[in-house]
Amino acid sequence: MQARLKEEYNNKYKKSLMEQFSYSTVMQVPKLEKIVLNVGMGDAHSNANYLKSVIEELTTITGQKAVKTVARKSIANFKIREGYDVGCRVTLRGEKMYEFLDRLINIALPRVRDFKGISGKSFDTNGNYNFSIREQIIFPEINFDKTEKIHGINITIVTSADSKEEAYALLKEFKMPFKEQG
Numbered sequence: 116m117q118a119r120l121k122e123e124y125n126n127k128y129k130k131s132l133m134e135q136f137s138y139s140t141v142m143q144v145p146k147l148e149k150i151v152l153n154v155g156m157g158d159a160h161s162n163a164n165y166l167k168s169v170i171e172e173l174t175t176i177t178g179q180k181a182v183k184t185v186a187r188k189s190i191a192n193f194k195i196r197e198g199y200d201v202g203c204r205v206t207l208r209g210e211k212m213y214e215f216l217d218r219l220i221n222i223a224l225p226r227v228r229d230f231k232g233i234s235g236k237s238f239d240t241n242g243n244y245n246f247s248i249r250e251q252i253i254f255p256e257i258n259f260d261k262t263e264k265i266h267g268i269n270i271t272i273v274t275s276a277d278s279k280e281e282a283y284a285l286l287k288e289f290k291m292p293f294k295e296q297g
Contacts, residue, residue, distance in 0.1 A: 127288075
């Protein structure tokens, strides 16, 4: 069974984007390539159990095993040495990516307290979108009683779009809850 958002993208959103940007071929239509979830933790090297619990939470949220991230160079101000564990990340592609995006847009983001939408200004020049969530407990898969600590998650949505406008239009088609500009 195909993910609901992927089906909608193939059946509706592609046609809409082709008309909107007047592409000559369907291959020009921007698409999602991957979604990267990253949790940075400064005290990960000193608290191995906390890192382990965050990896388990990220694995639960995404349905895919999270991997540890390691510092590439030493930074004295942050008391980090090369080789220290500094967090974890997951890269989602294919069906899992669409399923996660569906849950993020329709279930998790509306659970944020006083949610008014996410900023539409966080696109880079290559059409990728980056934003952060302050609390991992907005995901229904996380049991609040079993969480060791509240932490944030940085989410990067990588698209094949050539510009900010194309990427914004693509995510708008997926009903990403952007704040109204103005």
